[in-house]
Amino acid sequence: MEIIKINKLVKEYRTNKRYTGTFGALKTLFSKEYICNKAVDEISFVINEGDSIGYLGPNGAGKSTMIKMLTGILVPTSGDIQVNGMIPYKNRKEIAKKIGVVFGQRSQLWWDLPVIDSFELHKYIYKISEYDYRSKIEEFVELMDMKDFLNKPVRQLSLGQRMRAEIALALLHSPTILFLDEPTIGLDVLAKHNIRKFLRNINKQKNVAVFLTTHDLKDIEEICDRIIIVNQGKSVFDGHILQLKKDTGTMNKRVTIEFYTDPGQLQISNAKLISDEGVRKKYEFIHTDIQGAGVMKSIMGIKHQDKIKDISIEEMSIEEIIHKVFVNLNQNIEIRV
Amino acid sequence: MEYRADFILGIFSQIIWYASNYLIVWLLLNNFHSISGWTWPEMAFLISINILTYAIGASFTYTPMMSMEQLVIKGELDKYLVKPISIFPHLIASLFNFGYIAHILISGALLIWCLEELSIVWNSSKVFYLILTLAGGSMLQAGGLILIGSWSFYFMKSSYLAELYFKIKDFISYPISVYVSVIQVFLTWVLPLAFINYYPALYLLGKDTNLLLLFAPLVGPLVLLVSIFIWKKGLNNYQSSGS
Numbered sequence: 001m002e003i004i005k006i007n008k009l010v011k012e013y014r015t016n017k018r019y020t021g022t023f024g025a026l027k028t029l030f031s032k033e034y035i036c037n038k039a040v041d042e043i044s045f046v047i048n049e050g051d052s053i054g055y056l057g058p059n060g061a062g063k064s065t066m067i068k069m070l071t072g073i074l075v076p077t078s079g080d081i082q083v084n085g086m087i088p089y090k091n092r093k094e095i096a097k098k099i100g101v102v103f104g105q106r107s108q109l110w111w112d113l114p115v116i117d118s119f120e121l122h123k124y125i126y127k128i129s130e131y132d133y134r135s136k137i138e139e140f141v142e143l144m145d146m147k148d149f150l151n152k153p154v155r156q157l158s159l160g161q162r163m164r165a166e167i168a169l170a171l172l173h174s175p176t177i178l179f180l181d182e183p184t185i186g187l188d189v190l191a192k193h194n195i196r197k198f199l200r201n202i203n204k205q206k207n208v209a210v211f212l213t214t215h216d217l218k219d220i221e222e223i224c225d226r227i228i229i230v231n232q233g234k235s236v237f238d239g240h241i242l243q244l245k246k247d248t249g250t251m252n253k254r255v256t257i258e259f260y261t262d263p264g265q266l267q268i269s270n271a272k273l274i275s276d277e278g279v280r281k282k283y284e285f286i287h288t289d290i291q292g293a294g295v296m297k298s299i300m301g302i303k304h305q306d307k308i309k310d311i312s313i314e315e316m317s318i319e320e321i322i323h324k325v326f327v328n329l330n331q332n333i334e335i336r337v
Numbered sequence: 338m339e340y341r342a343d344f345i346l347g348i349f350s351q352i353i354w355y356a357s358n359y360l361i362v363w364l365l366l367n368n369f370h371s372i373s374g375w376t377w378p379e380m381a382f383l384i385s386i387n388i389l390t391y392a393i394g395a396s397f398t399y400t401p402m403m404s405m406e407q408l409v410i411k412g413e414l415d416k417y418l419v420k421p422i423s424i425f426p427h428l429i430a431s432l433f434n435f436g437y438i439a440h441i442l443i444s445g446a447l448l449i450w451c452l453e454e455l456s457i458v459w460n461s462s463k464v465f466y467l468i469l470t471l472a473g474g475s476m477l478q479a480g481g482l483i484l485i486g487s488w489s490f491y492f493m494k495s496s497y498l499a500e501l502y503f504k505i506k507d508f509i510s511y512p513i514s515v516y517v518s519v520i521q522v523f524l525t526w527v528l529p530l531a532f533i534n535y536y537p538a539l540y541l542l543g544k545d546t547n548l549l550l551l552f553a554p555l556v557g558p559l560v561l562l563v564s565i566f567i568w569k570k571g572l573n574n575y576q577s578s579g580s
Contacts, residue, residue, distance in 0.1 A: 073418040096421035108416045
């Protein structure tokens, strides 16, 4: 079932044109010129129930703007937008009951009150039944290990603890979609891991759709099945991670072979040498459809088998893939300008 | 209320500030006996109504509306916008300020003193009118602050406007008949602050018998409605901030 449907959505920010120089500030004051900045430029996509979407893009690509339009905070300039069959900015209250929102950089908890008080208030605002509330709290406290700080004022929490509380709060009313804007920003490795595990769990077992923006690609790898990449307001990729790998030619397996002694020049069928340090040689396979078994076969075919000390087969990490995509994007932009 | 020392200090500073306000007028009238026909208890009546209605109105709208600037510039309004309740009441309720209790105590006490000093012939309609005056005045004061808050949606910064507004509001500590006619017109038709205390006082103190004065307390609810309407219109202009 479709829960989010947007079609040619545009959000334009208008800012006064600013002038520099001695009288620039004065000129700015009386100028009526505007600069239009398209933060979201004719983006369309559909999201189904239980999907997990990573919304990626460089800084200023319009990621937060998209989340804000989907949650009804911002009014789009043009285009169609539907969340749970409703238009977010027009039906803000009804939408709010069915979605959960977590802003990594903006707390929704009451700063001076104990965490549990924020939960209680949430229960009251969202009209959650006592029974549902109790069972949810119990479940989240257990899953995210929140027992220690449930009664502490929010301002005394560590960032990791606060983030767990934020996510629990956003899920208390059993939303069908959870929006997260950079949920793991500034967290340590362990805290990130716990949050990812929890989100994965919520998505797979509770069938809550997850829509997240992040700069930490580990988040995407562990939580999301589908990624949408945006740049300068435009969507440049929408699909499964595997598809992205195919599109960018980064599916190819790489193999590093370590030898006891330098075997000299060495060819592997279907692969090309990408780095050679004598005893350590790195190859990349040319065809995308060569799997692990194919790789093994090729390696078995090489000479100097007795000199091989170690073999490792690897794929390009998502970090590298996205890096490659972003670099390509920047190059394209330079050409356009 | 989470910061107790701050709360108590705040109350003390308010008491001193407003007591000094009364003191200035009292000193003035000790020398001149009356200002354009208004005696000390009558003046105290004007000031009391102004402060009392302000305190009631501001309890609701001062903190949220003065925070608008920050809420808009820093994009903190976001968290109110993703809740399943109407944003305006939510904002008012969550930022309700108990700190005005000092205003209410001091101006309430003085109002009661004035009412005893003044030789008003009370009947049920006059009591009703006084209650309406206080209610309407509170709404007008609340509405004035909402208008300042709305300004943030269009021009981001509103703190200078707030300063200007409070300076203008000081005018109604005196009967507006002491000012030149431009200011009188301004306080009646442009920024109708004179309807908070001056016009109702004219009727209650029997200084004027114009029947139109009976409608003076209705200006408050009108201003409040208009201001909420403008605020809600402004909300569509909200741009949030990058994160």
